[in-house]
Amino acid sequence: MSKVDFKKELKELYSPPKKFVIVDVPEMQFLMVDGHGDPNVAQEYQDALEALYAVAYKIKFMSKKQLGKDYVVPPLEGLWWAEDMETFTSNRDKSQWDWTMMIMTPGWIDGEIFTSALEAVRMGKNPAALEKMRMESYNEGLSVQIMHIGSYDEEGPILMNLHQDFLPGNGYKENGKHHEIYLGDPRRVAPEKLKIVLRQPVKRL
Numbered sequence: 413m414s415k416v417d418f419k420k421e422l423k424e425l426y427s428p429p430k431k432f433v434i435v436d437v438p439e440m441q442f443l444m445v446d447g448h449g450d451p452n453v454a455q456e457y458q459d460a461l462e463a464l465y466a467v468a469y470k471i472k473f474m475s476k477k478q479l480g481k482d483y484v485v486p487p488l489e490g491l492w493w494a495e496d497m498e499t500f501t502s503n504r505d506k507s508q509w510d511w512t513m514m515i516m517t518p519g520w521i522d523g524e525i526f527t528s529a530l531e532a533v534r535m536g537k538n539p540a541a542l543e544k545m546r547m548e549s550y551n552e553g554l555s556v557q558i559m560h561i562g563s564y565d566e567e568g569p570i571l572m573n574l575h576q577d578f579l580p581g582n583g584y585k586e587n588g589k590h591h592e593i594y595l596g597d598p599r600r601v602a603p604e605k606l607k608i609v610l611r612q613p614v615k616r617l
Contacts, residue, residue, distance in 0.1 A: 416483040418516060419595075424485075428557045428609060432578050437611075439495055439551035441521065442489070442514040445544050450506035452523075458515045458543070461488065463533075463541040468515045470529040475521060476487065486516040491589040517547060557611035560583055562601035567610060574612060588613030 419426040445460040468485050476482040491512040491587060497599055517526075526547045534542055556574065560567055569589070594611035 414482070416481070416518070418483065418486050418518075422604040426558075426595070428559045430501075430559050430561065432556050432558050432574065433594065435555050435557055435611075437552040437613075438556050439549050441517050441519055441549050442548050443471075443517055443526075444512050444514040444548060444550075445541050446510075446512050447541075447544075448510050450509070451511070452575060456579065457511070457513070459541040460544070461538060463539040463545055464488070464513060464515050465479075466533045466537055466539055467526075467529050467542070468517070470533050471521055471525060472516060474525055474529055474532075475518070478525070479519070479520065483518060489516065490592050490594070491513050492592065495588045503573060521547075523547070546598060552591065552611070552613040554587070554615060555591075555611050555613045556584065558611055560608045560610050561605065563606060565610070567608070570610060574610075579612075579614060583617045584614060585617055587615040599606045 425437060428435070443464055445464055447454070447456040447460050447539065449456055451457040465485075472483060472485050491514070493510050494508045498507065528544065533539070556578065558570065558574075560570055575586070591609075591611040592611070595607040595609065595612070596605065
């Protein structure tokens with residue numbers, strides 16, 4: 413049985429260069445959990461990740477066993493926003509951040525499998541954020557993205573450049589939430605070697 417690796421199948425979306433590029437992101441399906449607060453200290457954030465990974469892997473195994481379709485579980489992703497967007501660029505006040513953490517799920521996974529996976533995880537570990545989880549489509553469309561290599565706290569200058577220079581200088585404006593894709597595990601990779609896709613949905617002025 414062949415195994416689909418979406419990072420390779422959708423290389424344009426998961427492996428951008430270290431400069432701003434325009435992409436057209438197709439509608440995709442995700443497991444999602446919403447929350448608020450500093451991801452470094454908020455228990456709500458840790459609970460969300462625990463639930464997401466538990467269900468994502470349960471769905472993967474069900475897909476392989478029931479549908480004969482195997483795949484590599486895609487990386488963790490996050491949508492980030494706040495009432496004052498300067499908390500992302502200049503003062504980086506993470507306690508003010510709202511977020512949706514998510515993991516992409518293949519389009520062939522339907523609501524019945526999702527519900528079965530939830531129930532199986534509930535009967536097992538039953539993570540705290542399980543009841544907050546949903547599976548839904550997300551359509552970003554036209555977006556600007558860049559590969560950032562380094563720590564999360566070094567994103568600020570890149571985002572300032574994006575919003576203050578690149579977008580207005582090229583005739584674009586924001587059209588959705590800041591999006592990050594985490595290609596490295598911070599528990600195993602040194603901060604200076606982390607790879608993070610930074611994406612911003614846009615529309616033309």
